[in-house]
Amino acid sequence: MFEKVYDVIVVGAGHAGSEAAAAAANLGSKTLLITMNLQNIAQMSCNPAMGGIAKGQIIREIDALGGYSGIVSDKSAIQFKMLNKSKGPAMWSPRVQSDRMRFSESWRTMLEQTPNLDFYQEMVSGILVEGETIVGVKTSLGLTIKSKSVILTNGTFLNGLIHIGEKQFGGGRAGERAATGITKDLIDLGFESGRMKTGTPPRVDGRSLDFSKMTVQPGDEIPEKFSYSDETSPLSQQRDCYMSHTSTLVHDILREGFDRSPMFNGAIDSVGPRYCPSIEDKINRFADKNRHQLFVEPEGWNTVEYYVNGFSTSLPEDIQFKALQQCDGFKNVKFFRPGYAIEYDYFPPTQLKHTLETKLVSGLFFAGQINGTTGYEEAASQGIMAGINAHLKVHEKAPFTLQRNEAYIGVLIDDLITKGTEEPYRMFTSRAEYRTLLRQDNADFRLTPKSYEIGLASEKRLQRMEEKREQSEAFVQFFKDTSVSDEVANPILKENNSAPVKQSDKMVKMFSRPEIDMNDMRKIEEVEHYIETHNLDSEVLQQTEIQIKYAGYIEKEKNNADKLNRLEGIKIPENFDYTKLKSLSYEAMEKLKHIQPATVSQASRISGVSPNDISVMLVYMGR
Template sequence: MSLFQDKYDVIVVGAGHAGSEAAASAANMGSKTLLITMSLQNIAQMSCNPAMGGIAKGQIVREIDALGGYSGIVSDKTAIQFKMLNKSKGPAMWSPRVQSDRMRFAEEWRLMLEQTPNLDFYQEMVSGILTENGKIVGVRTSLGIEIKAKTVVLTNGTFLNGLIHIGEKQFGGGRAGESAAHGITEDLIKLGFTSGRMKTGTPPRVDGRSLDYSKMEIQPGDENPSKFSYLDVTKPLTVQKPCHMTYTSELVHDLLREGFDRSPMFNGRIKSLGPRYCPSIEDKINRFADKERHQLFVEPEGWNTVEVYVNGFSTSLPEDVQFKALRSVVGFENVKFFRPGYAIEYDYFPPTQLKHTLETKLIEGLFFAGQINGTTGYEEAASQGLIAGMNAHLKAYDQDPFVLKRNEAYIGVLIDDLITKGTEEPYRMFTSRAEYRTLLRQDNADFRLTPMSHAVGLATDARLKRMEQKQSQSDAFVSFFKETSVKVAEANPILEAKGSAPISQPDKMFKVFSRPQLDLEDILKFEKVKEYVAEHELDLEVIEQAEIQVKYSGYIEKEKNNADKLNRLEDVRIPENFDYDKIKSLSFEAREKLKKIKPISVSQASRISGVSPSDVSVLLVHMGR
């Protein structure tokens, strides 16, 4: 008698951030789903730093929440500190970030998944995939068990043939203390997939009791913390735990350099590329030799544990070199290690082999999400998992796919970048990657995405109702500003105090409030505004939303117009099996790239490296445009 008699709609392999979101989204949409992982104790483990969000990443977590994913809720429930980064800049740059309780984070994820209907769990290693006639039919485990499914989502993280490096030592593993996964890469290569190797690293974990925090700079959370989830299931923090900051020095750098000849990065044992924007400490002192010091962020791993994460000291140097150098850092003179830092090499599959849905082009019904696609970061992985899980469900039920455009979400930018341009180094999201970042703010992710997600069956009725209420309130508040005048006597003292020109006659609030010198605090000083807020019981989220709509209306309108122009090219679709060889006026490079990537629209074709504007013009003429 088999352990698995039923055929699943969706099987998700791996239970990191991508796998957890994939399993949740598929199951919540109604698919009979199985989540297979090598360790049920490590679901959604924070393998690197104990934090969610940050620049551009915070926007992604808000988008995941707006779509109906779990990352925002789990982050709020397990946060120990909240910060809105870039608050001194415009709202397009505001990025929420939380320090998380690492143990509570994984526990909360597991509890939420266990309470998700339609979701089964199984602990074992998947050693291969099952296909028939170019279609996925299931997976095979290390025990030889075959489990059948309509679709499969691979989210293997750093586990595919993972190899851990600490100085001269190297050993197989997908994470410290966990074994690597073998068999899947080999199956995929036999099916015609191209694979590569990437690397990432992590710092030492240390005993907080051995540190002298009095010598470090304190890094507190926001005075009035917000949260990630748009829902009311969580409340902002009332008590927060501080982080601290210290610095390396020339002495620390000299001690680290002594071990460079024993470093796998410098002696050639690691040949793969690591994340450019999260370099190891040895990379930093090598690339920025003119810098006398580098920041180290000392981050607590939770409310009660003494374990501390040394952010900025990622390394694969020998453990004795790590220890000696870290003991020369101010505040770390008596440091005790919980474990040394290490680097890990793993297999990935260049993402140009995927469609926008994250389904592979080669095997129907097979989806990839997370670090297997060459990305780095929990947030990037989780967002891919969510989209892959949604599309695996839609595929299993023969429904239209769910695809986000570049002007609709950071997630849309991320996926389009991956499948159109590919990546040869771990991909990380930045606000600068999004050409329409004024539209893709963290404050309006629910307006942008909740109705779309609700239409395909993931975002709940309650979530949609909450969004519509917020939108209605903020729209009404903006209308109030447009219709209501402010008196000279009340406006001028506030304007003059802010160095803004006084008004000579009553003017509409919308016009006065759009002045860059005025902020939310100033707006709330006006008597009619105070009365309106009190009468309609508006919360801060609605007030801030209205303020942004007033102050940035011109920029937002301009960006919408630009996005509309882009979408006109997006609407010029290219047939799936289009023959580029018959268009002789295309350049040779463009023809080769177009045949490889197989873009679905002229707009996507225009973003492929090697496709010139003249090639796009040739395509448009050929399409009758």
Template structure:
């Protein structure tokens, strides 16, 4: 069946696997996507939504790099919101509710239309490794499929164990069996493995809910999109979500089941996501709170199934049901399926290089929850980077690595391989020290050219970005060059409660004032005329406003990033022997020996390494 040797085999077809397969195939590599169920490609295992705080930036970066997540999200959206609009643009984060079934179907369609990509449905139960080099995979039917590189994106399936109350059973997610064999094999090679936990809420029948008792959460009036492509089919109408709350009565009913909770009776020993706790964890940790928010999210355009966001739980099904019935609007609720927790194997990501290739086995890459992350967006971005680097390895080309000042994806991967994680890692804007540079609005400007050089972004995309850059630059220069008289500007300033000027000056200085917007300056004839003459759309106008208002902050962050680059240029020899540096702390020697950072900059970010340790290392390197 498999006489040919593939360039890349991707194991698992979740968000990481789908992006990995698309990237490798689009770069011209013969690629096989192997999964246990081809009906569940890019399945939204938890909530039916993409994006959100920091996660929206990642989806826009995936899109700029030529990935599919943004396109599929736009084409299957049922609601769009730009979060954090009340804050600065570095915090703006797009988010969509998606039609769960359409999302998976559209992903499959796009993958099936991708040249160089084959599919195979069966469990991959082992790897073919020879002299610490990957040579292919083994399946549960005993087939051996040869490959030059392999990308593992197993999600929650590696020895997955599902918990509902005092019941537990093997499974990768509800209704699907777990994957076995790979963990034991990797441990024999020398990999360290661990266990993590995640959970999901119950799904309910929307016909049984009383939405009049809840607070409606509509989408934005101005519907945006993730993809930077102009011809994406986006939604014209939207479905609302709804918000309600738990209560002291609900909490008391939930507490009745705590003695049967696998979280509290010792059945679950692994660590769950800190920033997405179960409802029983919230009640236990935040005992002073008498209510918690619940967001009721539709699963699609036509289905009656709803997702109960904020009510993740592994309590017994009868406890879940009784507690939900006491929530306002849920008095007559009917369960589609109860919530559950799932434990699964992961491999601490300090065992990886920046390319997501493992240090122990050449040609073997890990991406997604196998690296200890949580979230579709985090998984998709890792999958894309692993797929790209697997293809580049096959072609014997230089690896593709994004720095911390280039992308949230760069922050994510650097955090994982440098610091590791003992709990499911989620991306936040606060993790990015250069977030003014890494905005969602400029992901195409930051990354499209690099993607174009890889052969992923099309020439059409590149021309579109070049046009955006040129038009924005021209509009910014217009404000720097154009003067405005006191009679033109003072009435506008006074109407906004801003201090009037006493002499003619450049528009740039006026525009930089925090309370003066472009819509205010459009009242000036020459500004309005320039916009119309140059056909500047809303995207160019927004980009110009950000670049003018935040020019000082952007320049400062660029200077800080330049300092970081100088440290990145100081390379540390491969397999450097830190034990010889007796002046360095024992912890630093131990951590650096384990992680083997490639540069002084990366070494400085390793947990437990102090500035004095870096000074010792610099002296030893003659710097």
């Protein structure tokens, strides 16, 4: 069945595995995607949504690189929202509510249309290593499949254990068995492992809910989309979401089940996601709050199933039901299935290089929750990077990495391999020190040229990006070169409570005022004429406005990034002997020996390594 040697084998077909397989195959590697159930490719195991704060930026970055997540998200969207629109553009984050079934179907369709990609349904029970190099995988049926590289994207399946109250059973997610064998092989090879947990809320029957008792949460009036390509278009109609709340009564009922909760009776001793806590964790940690928000989200266009976002729980099913009945609109609620918690194995990501290749085994890559992250978007971004680098490794080409000032993906991977994580890692805008540069609107400018160079992003995408850049740069120059008279400007300024001008001046000065936006500028005849004659779309208009209004901030951040990137160019030799540097602090020496940073810049970001330790290293290296 498997006589040929694959270039890349991807184990697991979740968000990480799907992006990894697509990237490797599209770059030209003979790729095999192995999963335990081909019906569940890119399954949305938890909430039916993509994007959100910082996560939306990641989806835009994956799309700019030539990945599939943005296109699939657009094709399966039922609602679009740009979050944080009241703040500056560095904080704007796109998010879609998704049709769960259509999302998975779209992913499978796109993967099946990808050349160089084979599929196989079975459990991978171990990996094959010769010396310190991966050579393939073995399956539960006893098959041996050879490969020049392997990407493990096992999600929550590695020795997965599901908890509902005092009940426990093995499983990777509801209705699916756990994966066994791989953890033992990795530990035998010398890898460190740990346990993490995550959870999910009940799914309920929308026909049993009273939405009149809830607050409607509609999508944007003028929805946008994720993908920069012309393969998708914005939604013409949308489905509403709804908001309800818990209460002190709900909290009291939930507390009745605490003695049977695996969170509190010792059955679960692993760490869950700090920023997506279970409802029992919330009422325990925030005892002063007498209510919490619940977001009631439809699972698709044509289903009555709803997801109760904010009510993640592993309490006994009878307590879940009794408590949820007391929430606004849930009096007659019917469950599709109760919420549950799941524990699974992960491997601390400090054991990886920036390419997501393991330091211990050549050609072996990890991506997704196996690295201690949480979230579809975080997993997918690691998947595309692992897929790219597995291909490059096999074909003896230079690795592809992203710096912290180039992408949220760069921040994510650098955080993981430099700092590690002892709790499920989730991306936030606050994690990125260059977030003014890493906006959702310019991911194509930042990443499409880089991806085109390695052969992943298409020439069509590159041309589309270059046309958008040229149009926005020319429009910025138009505002700098063109004057507006005080007679034309002052009525617009007065309308926006902005101070009047006494004479004609360049349009860029008027546009730079915080009270004035593109819609105001379009009231000037010359501006509207320029837009119409040059046929400028909304992306170009948005890009132009951001470049004018935030020029000072963007320039300052670029200068800061350039200064820090000088340290990025100072490479540290592999297996460097830090005991030679007698002036290093003991903590710094221990951390540096363990993590083995690739550059002085990476070393400077390790917790416990001080500026003085960096000075010692620079002196030793003749800097």
